[in-house]
Amino acid sequence: MTLNLCVLTPNRIVWDSEVKEIILSTNSGQIGVLPNHAPIATAVDIGILRIRLNDQWLTMALMGGFARIGNNEITILVNDAEKGSDIDPQEAQQTLEIDEMHNLACLFVNVK
């Protein structure tokens, strides 16, 4: 028994195939979904989605949205999604540093 996972963003379909299990992070914590889960509709926070195929775990970063889990069909609609393998750690580190400096600068401006 497998789950059919579909991850959609406004610009493209990020994932559309079968998986064994997923771990989703919502506003009320992380939930794990196995086959034959009860039907739920939930909001998804900005966080990491973990997908298990056979014995391998894949990660994907989601930028918030909604998820609907029905009879073995999971549909996740998010503003944006990036596969873990597509993210370059160096680039992400640089972007993080730039954003942190930007935040500090904004604080100074506000204080003035």
Place this chain on the structure above:
Amino acid sequence: MAMAALRREGRRFAPLISPRPITAVRSSPIVPTHEDEGPIGVRYISTQVVRNRMKSVKNIQKITKAMKMVAASKLRAVQTKAENSRGLWQPFTALLGDLPSVDVKKNVVVTISSDKGLCGGINSTSVKISKGIYKLNSGPEKETKYVILGEKAKAQLVRDSKKDIELIITELQKNPLSYTQVSVLADEILKNVEYDALRIVFNKFHSVVSFVPTVSTVLSPEIVERESESGGKLGELDSYEVEGGETKGEILQNLAEFQFSCVMFNAVLENACSEQGARMSAMDSSSRNAGDMLDRLTLTYNRTRQASITTELIEIISGASALEG
């Protein structure tokens, strides 16, 4: 050689036998003549006039052909985006249903149109449908308001429904369309307008020659609650346990906003595709018409030229024969 000399002679006489210009011919109804030949008494219209007309028609043909190419390339760019965004609203419809027939008190019609013209009849059809929805939903206790995207619908709706317009947004396509831009727009609309049901009117892009005007309905969360409680199509919403927030109402509110921005994004992209497709076919038929006109003018030009040559010949020959004998 002799013919060339005769022709040169004839051309020197031509300005003396000055014909009336074509416009004057059209304005004189008493003279029953064929449009291009001028009234009786004047032999022909000047080849110069016909040549000028041919030049301007040829220029128009070139311009419309170029506009068609530009529209074709823009269409290709937007089409992939529109197709990718189509899958987005299907889960919403599966969960919440698409109920255009729900009876609500406050309707808001969001009309999506283009900013630039020369794109066929798509804007007029959208406006017609918006006005139709307005009429359908008018009655005691019910009110309908407009939100307009695009210059063309604004021009048409400002004329007679000025008091019902809530918000006008133009110049949407200055920057390439992105989801963030549309979601900001959707936010603005949701903040400023009270609604029970939002009806989005746009032209759905089926193929380069077919654009179907469609209406997408987005219901407000209160109405969704009401409908799901009363059973019917939305009854299965209750079978889903809703998690991830304080109350079910809050989740439904977020869901409705997200649904609205997704549907808007898809609608704006599809309308952009339809606009480029309609412009392509309008420019295509226009350049074909220009080609036909050019053919007809060429025939007229040749006839005029030959008539003037014949006239010169007759005059010269009769003059010569009169001298002889």
